[in-house]
């Protein structure tokens with residue numbers, strides 16, 4: 001089996017190369033190019049392409065892949081909103097990594113919350129310059145505060161456990177409540193009204209697109225913390241900025257951003273920032289932005305490689321494709 005591996009970064013090879021050599025022996029060509037219209041022709045001659053979160057495959061690109069004889073898209077992610085699944089049906093298999101380390105993402109969400117709340121990032125830079133002043137670094141206890149978890153799937157559940165470990169009162173919203181969880185489900189509106197911390201863990205769908213918008217922000221308590229490690233499209237960034245300006249938010253942690261494609265994962269430090277919204281967001285002292293790295297632990301990246309290669313193996317051997325997302 002020949003796989004064209006798009007958007008390769010040095011850290012991708014650590015597991016993919018060694019596991020492939022050890023166990024599978026596929027031909028994997030590691031391409032640096034992202035997967036987009038202009039680079040889809042690179043897939044000619046391959047059986048499958050392997051893509052990451054900021055790659056995308058539109059309906060015309062699916063058609064091109066199909067015409068080239070490519071049989072599958074291997075996603076190195078759980079989310080699949082970047083592939084036109086309707087167009088793929090009957091033409092290409094799309095296989096994902098449904099779960100690799102929910103804890104990695106949830107622990108990162110808590111790290112973002114603790115950072116924007118307790119200013120550890122600022123303390124780090126201050127003390128390195130021998131500025132031992134703590135003015136402006138006062139945070140808030142999380143103990144007994146209310147954490148509102150939107151989406152109680154694998155990552156949401158891990159976040160619930162972490163928040164309960166901090167003795168927070170946890171409430172949750174999910175249209176498909178899980179009765180096995182020891183958490184109080186409330187309506188979306190109640191969650192927005194009553195939470196001191198809101199952490200987003202639902203997928204990006206038509207329903208959740210801009211779930212954080214003017215209306216929901218208007219419902220929130222003053223000085224709420226918002227953390228998004230899910231997908232950028234969950235937040236209407238224009239209204240988020242308004243909420244930051246009127247001090248609705250005490251702190252905001254964003255590991256994802258609606259317009260991150262082509263920007264996140266790249267070193268653009270010598271470029272002029274053209275995205276006015278991103279430029280504005282980075283200017284707030286209480287906003288922490290990171291480059292979609294909630295998943296980025298040794299355990300998670302290893303699991304991503306294992307499951308992706310296992311998906312390729314199942315495809316190659318004509319076995320059951322349990323991680324298919326094309327129905």
Ligand code: NAD
Pocket residue numbers: 078079098099102105150151152153154155156173174175176201202203204205207208229230231255256292293294295296
């Ligand atoms: P999951 O499928 O296990 O859980 C998603 C949950 O969201 C489900 O319980 C589902 O019922 C719920 N949901 C669906 N529609 C909803 C709605 N309208 N409102 C509220 N909840 C809704 O997914 P997961 O593994 O927990 O991942 C959650 C999201 O995290 C993914 O969709 C992905 O976008 C994101 N993610 C980010 C990173 C990162 O590095 N930052 C890594 C992995 C996943």
